[in-house]
Amino acid sequence: MFRMSVIVAGMALALAGSAEAQTPRKGGTIRMTAPYGSSFTSLDIHTTQRAQDEIYAKALHRSLYTWDSAEGKPVPELAKEVVVSGGGLVQTFKLRDDAYFHNGRKMTADDIIWTFNRIMDGTKAYPGARYVRIIEGAAAVEKGQAKEISGLKKIDDFTLEMKLTEKVDPGFYFFTALTSIYPADEGAKDSFIQHPIGLGPFKFVEHVPGSRIVLERWDKFYKPGKPYADKVVVSIMGEAAARDVAFRNKEIDTSVLGPAQYVAYQADPNLKGTIVEVAEVFTRYMGMNPAFKPFSDKRVRQAINYAIDSDLIINKLVKNKAYRATSWLPLTSPAYDKTMKPYPYDPAKAKQLLTEAGYPQGFEFEWTTSQNESWGLPIVSAVIPMLDKVGIKVKVKQVETAVLAEVVRTGDYQAFIYSQQSGPDPLAALKCFHSSTPQPACNYMNFRNPDFDKILDEAGQTDDTAKRNQLLQKANAFLYEEAPVWFFNYNKAVMAVQPWLHGIQQNPTELTHQNTEELWVDDTSPAK
């Protein structure tokens, strides 16, 4: 509980660095790392949903909204004002008239319309389509039935009207880099993918595939006095051990830490102070296929939750680099119920439930997993002996992450272990368990329960935030009882940040995604 209050306190502060109350220094180079693989997928940020790519995109691009880590919600970025009408379905955006693309042209409503039309190009399958689909007529464009999204209307150069298909906060849909606004004219050119142009605080200089992206300050950025730094270099470093050396060697300013290094850095007086941590909106769980006979019984699913000593795993194996999951919604979710307790470790109870369900001798199932250290094989290996104690045998099926994604989408599993985004919008997160959500979308356990649907629909219709949160809490508790998954943990993202880099935001959607205009380096940086 203590840890949680720290997090909440951390979030209350706008910026971790602001506590130091220093005057940001202008100039210098920010040396960030991209830790999730050995390359960037593409310079066309619309084509990629990997967290890795959004790291550079946060410096290069801007979307309609941005995530405000201090407020814990998305806020308008390219709009000065948003007017809601039509029973919540019509959003009118008063756009900034001081946002310039890196080619010097001013952004207008046309660029936004062009961008959203592009994302809905059905021949390209841009992953951002899932967000833009919330706009009326977008799906028709995707299916090739229309040329332009009917729900988008340009009132004038700096006023845009957007009709939605359902009553949601569009902020949750349009804050990621997947919906970055491109310049209509340049974005259509072939050269764009070699030399992308955006609205962000830094403009593109070079990309060495597999090595780094270099960006430099965009002088006409719309926030006065920002960005601070002259240059941003995002180096790709997929190997944790190599990153560790580079960070200790002061060659990089940020490094994402795995559990082992989290412990090592905490124990090292020189490095302890560099640690920044945040509860991310990802829930790690084992999904159970209700089509597999034993898992169709709620008692079996609960028994699994009782049988696994999750705290021990988090403590010993994950090295406390995670928060114990109670149900689906994460700690930072507005609908998180602080009074709820997680399933306790109780093998006897598990055994009893199994007996009641007709499996006194246990059973065997196949568990599909990736090699991921936080939600993959090591966890599975630790769980196997625990389940063994209650008579449940596990056969491990190891696949690559890309294959696992496919397995999960198609339901071709008995059980799988995964990490799934469970925020920031609690409604969207719980919607994944609504029976109207198809399995490939995000209802991976093919969860269908009319009672649950009812609670969720009700929550979606209400305008009262308090009431809505109450209903969402109820839905969350419902999931706890039904236990469609083994609730394992919510990720604690940990990053090491060199002492000379200031202004790091504790972004719970992904800690590595930093608004670079807020970052600055003092003159103790080796890169100046």
Place this chain on the structure above:
Amino acid sequence: MLSFLIRRLLQTIPTVLAVVLLVFVLFSVVPGSIASTISDDVDPQVELRLKQQLGLNDPIYVRFGNYIGKLAIGDFGTSFRTREPVTSMIAKRAWPTLQLIFTAMAFSVLLGVPLGFVAALRPGGLVDSAAMIVAVTGLSIAKFWLGLVIMYVFALKLGWLPSFGYGDGGLKHLLLPALTLGVSPMALFARTTRAAVLEIMTADFVRTARSKGMSETRVVKWHVMRNALVIILTTVGLQFGGLMGQAVVVEKLFSWPGIGSLLVDSVLQRDIPAVQGSILVVVLAFLAINLLVDLLYGVIDPRIRYA
């Protein structure tokens, strides 16, 4: 010379074709769909259209025909993942890999060959035993492990060289990965050279040289060296293949932006056109280097004539 070159080039065509076929067939049975490499939320209709567009619904022989046809004009297809032409993706990665491989090769030849010579001068002696222990040790260590140790020692403990990075700041970023990559070929060259020298030392012309009243050092310098180079050159040519394989590991470890890391990335993300392209380019490079080696024989060994 020219006609030899042309003949050799023609000879490699079937090999290249077979490699293309092999890789193509191999990856036509790969599990996972194109959609999973792009997004985890793709409309089934969109996926279908995408597959049609990429010709993935055609029978395999049609696809192979199309692939070969495009290859002939230097088109390796379009990456599933980045939607960039694979050709340009590879082009950007070629130079870093070449740098790495040739530096590692230079290092291993310049160190390994003299080591082998010195060892062979006194077979069974102290230098020989030490050199061969070093060599067999170098061959027996897991590469990524060695790289990590090298990284810790030279970058962190000694602070001599940067632990990663590419291209900025000249050669110093290249040294640690090249060192890691070069250790086992160095060991191999030391052993091969030693064996070659010992074998040549028993040749009649060496006895002739000795009968001239030459010191052993001169015998080696004037008569053994060049003959040994012929044998060493063969090993060097073949070793380029091993080096390219190991480069995959080293590039991943040192975040080196070469074809190796592109290959691993593409394999892990099921980007089949990129995998096929990378493998093919590696094979072509290997064949080209060995063609070069064949030409070098002509320089070293006067008996070989390219008539």
Place this chain on the structure above:
Amino acid sequence: MTGAPLIEVEDLRIDLDSGSGRVAAAEGISFRIDRGETFGLVGESGCGKSITALALIGLLRPPLSIGAGVIRFDGREIQHLSAAAQRDLRGNRIAMIFQEPMTALNPVSPVGRQIAEMFVLHKGKSWREANKLAVEALADVRVTAPERRVNDYPHQLSGGMRQRVMIAIALACGPDLLIADEPTTALDVTVQAEIIELMRNLCAERGTAILMISHDLGLVANVCRRVAVMYAGRIVEERGSADIFRAPSHPYTQGLVDSLPRLGSRAALGRSRLKEIAGVVPAITSFPDGCRFNPRCAHATDICRSVVPTADFLEAGGLVRCHHHA
């Protein structure tokens, strides 16, 4: 100077280290060669004649080594000289030609350079001068267009040409002794005579003594003034060339002579090869006791099987090692 032999070998033993102990591959070898003299060493392969030659020039390599005895060259014992001192003699004052001209030359070095090395090594010449001298040396061995040939590689030359190059190398520094180990065995018949002739003439001109080693008694007798016959690591008979044909004393020598067709016939010289004598040459590790020829000897008696025969002087000059010599 005169009177003293150029090279004198006394009771030389050559050991073979077989790993489990030392075996004498040749023993009791004694002979001498005067300045400008031609001396032949004849025997079947494996009899120890080649290793004797290698011992003289100091090229025995492990597992072979000199076990005992003295080699005196120009009055000086050379068997224990330092490596450097041996190198000064080797090539410079004692030169050697090997059997296989195919492999005796470095395949990847131009022949001119291989000759020139001699001048660099022993005469302190620069490569430039040495290369010029190499052209002259090639001309001396009757190679046409030597200034072009110096740039050729061994594989571009015929066998005879290569052996001429070998002779040019061997005689480059004007040695006192030339050891020729089966110099023509690998050559065509027509070329053999030429090479022998060339070698003999050049050596005669320079006063170079020749130690000719061959299995071919006819050839050796034709070239050399004196001949020693070796069998199983021992010299069994040593005589003047004419004597050995007329009246061979040792039964083995008799066998050799008998196997030669048409003695003295020049036409048959090159072609003649030893006819097989009944039985086989014993292996080094299993030499029989007593006279080592006894298992193959028609005249062998009990003493032959137990007592090693001493080297007896013959009345007509020469030596023989046989209990029953004539």
Place this chain on the structure above:
Amino acid sequence: MKLRANLIIGGTLFALAIVVGVLAPWLAHTDPVMDANLMNAEEPPSWTWWFGTDDQGRDIYSRVVYGARVSLTVGIVSQLINSVIGVALGLSAGYWGGWWDDVVNALTNVMLAIPSLIFALAIMAVLGPGLTSLLIALGLTNWSFTCRIARASALSLRSQGYVQAATVLGYGDLRIMITQLLPNMLGPIVVIGTLGMGSAVLSEAALSFLGLGVRPPFPSWGSMLSDARDQITTAPWLSLFPGLAIFLTVLGLNLLGDGLRDILDPHSRSRRT
């Protein structure tokens, strides 16, 4: 002298590894997979835990001992596959000649042109991680040297008197190949096989590092070493012992190969092809 040192040291190391693998159930203190107890996680080496414990609380000594089974299986079986393929193709190509020889030659050239680690990587990508995939991937990609040697010696033996005699006696081709030709080429092939085993063990480690190794929870030395690489400073024993196991085994195989070469294949000291 040196020759024997090679053979003795190499043979001893390899034999030791095999004995450890065979006797694993008796040598190990605990079950390498099931006896995980997070309460004991990451204990440094001690009297209780000879090699320490891993982050799941499993006894590393027991895992190294069991790992010998996996790693040696990978080394031996994959190399056996390579040898069988290489000998079958090379022998038949050299013996029959003709179009089959051309085909085998072309195939060998193809295999030689694709770096074996890259080819193995591609096969692993298709088959997915796991022991069987690994055996296939490493077993199919390293037979070109064996094939060339087998072909060359079949070619030279084919014209030998005793082989022709066997032909005259009406022996079948297969019988001649197996009884007459095979025994005469076994020497160099055993040497290549021994050295190949060592490189297979290393390849397994490399593939583990690339994320395409043996399927856990069963331990292989390569996967243990690879998994421990992030903890090289915090818990060095995690990587030290499997690393040492790999090193000593591969060293043993290399020395053994060298020693065998001196005995079995004295003529081809330098030319492997």
